[in-house]
Amino acid sequence: xxxxxxxxxxxxxxxxxDALVASVLDAMTRHGYxxxxxxxxxxxxxxxxxxxxxxxxxxxxxxTPATVEFRVSDADVTLSIEDRGPGFxxxxxxxxxxxxxxxxxxxxxxxxxRAYMASVHYNDKGNRVTMIYRKPAAKPAPPRSR
Amino acid sequence: MPSDSSRLRIKRSGDATQxxxxxxxxxxxxxxxxxxxxxxxxxxxxxxxxxxxxxxxVDHLSSAALGMLISVNNKVRAAGGQLRLADIDPxxxxxxxxxxxxKLFEIHETSxxxxxxxx
Numbered sequence: 195x196x197x198x199x200x201x202x203x204x205x206x207x208x209x210x211x212d213a214l215v216a217s218v219l220d221a222m223t224r225h226g227y228x229x230x231x232x233x234x235x236x237x238x239x240x241x242x243x244x245x246x247x248x249x250x251x252x253x254x255x256x257x258t259p260a261t262v263e264f265r266v267s268d269a270d271v272t273l274s275i276e277d278r279g280p281g282f283x284x285x286x287x288x289x290x291x292x293x294x295x296x297x298x299x300x301x302x303x304x305x306x307x308r309a310y311m312a313s314v315h316y317n318d319k320g321n322r323v324t325m326i327y328r329k330p331a332a333k334p335a336p337p338r339s340r
Numbered sequence: 341m342p343s344d345s346s347r348l349r350i351k352r353s354g355d356a357t358q359x360x361x362x363x364x365x366x367x368x369x370x371x372x373x374x375x376x377x378x379x380x381x382x383x384x385x386x387x388x389x390x391x392x393x394x395x396x397x398v399d400h401l402s403s404a405a406l407g408m409l410i411s412v413n414n415k416v417r418a419a420g421g422q423l424r425l426a427d428i429d430p431x432x433x434x435x436x437x438x439x440x441x442x443k444l445f446e447i448h449e450t451s452x453x454x455x456x457x458x459x
Contacts, residue, residue: 241402297414298410299407300407306403
């Protein structure tokens with residue numbers, strides 16, 4: 195099967211994040227994903243890494259690494275991000291779209307991940323998220339003019 | 341005045357201030373903090389500020405950037421001012437729709453439209 199995959203340890207560092215994002219997006223380009231798909235996967239990956247470092251690694255040394263695995267095929271993209279923190283319960287995060295929460299400045303990363311990904315799963319400990327993006331069906335070619 | 345390290349282009353027009361992001365990607369948390377601080381100082385600069393934030397150059401933003409915009413909105417409202425957003429790429433506008441923040445912010449298609457909307 196035509197596949198791009200990798201496993202990296204990544205620290206809370208913009209250059210490392212940018213390099214990882216570029217690897218995944220380049221693989222998606224090779225597998226024929228449209229721009230909108232790359233936007234969605236980039237957003238979800240950035241949010242998951244942000245959650246890992248800002249929340250998962252709260253109280254841990256700044257250079258504590260997270261582990262990222264990615265797998266890009268012609269059909270889907272699977273991303274897995276594991277932090278070294280104690281884990282959390284995703285269902286305990288309040289819904290930021292409720293009127294009473296709309297003006298709260300935090301809590302939207304997880305809902306964006308869920309909105310753009312086909313599947314989002316946390317391990318029992320709550321320190322590893324695995325998310326899958328499925329390539330949208332190609333639009334049919336326009337009819338040929340006669 | 342913006343410093344050399346400013347992440348914003350700032351334009352005064354009458355009693356309104358237009359800010360535009362220099363970066364195409366509003367993702368880095370440290371940068372977002374700096375941007376938020378810079379916009380906060382613009383808000384503090386005038387009574388009842390009229391502030392337009394243009395996304396003309398922006399390709400990507402994160403939930404942390406949305407949080408910064410919410411804090412800006414709260415600060416403008418507390419000062420009795422008005423906030424407008426404009427020039428938002430369709431993919432980014434979808435992020436506002438998903439998070440329902442299109443209900444919280446007054447969003448215009450162009451900066452010119454937004455400027456005309458100030459009361």
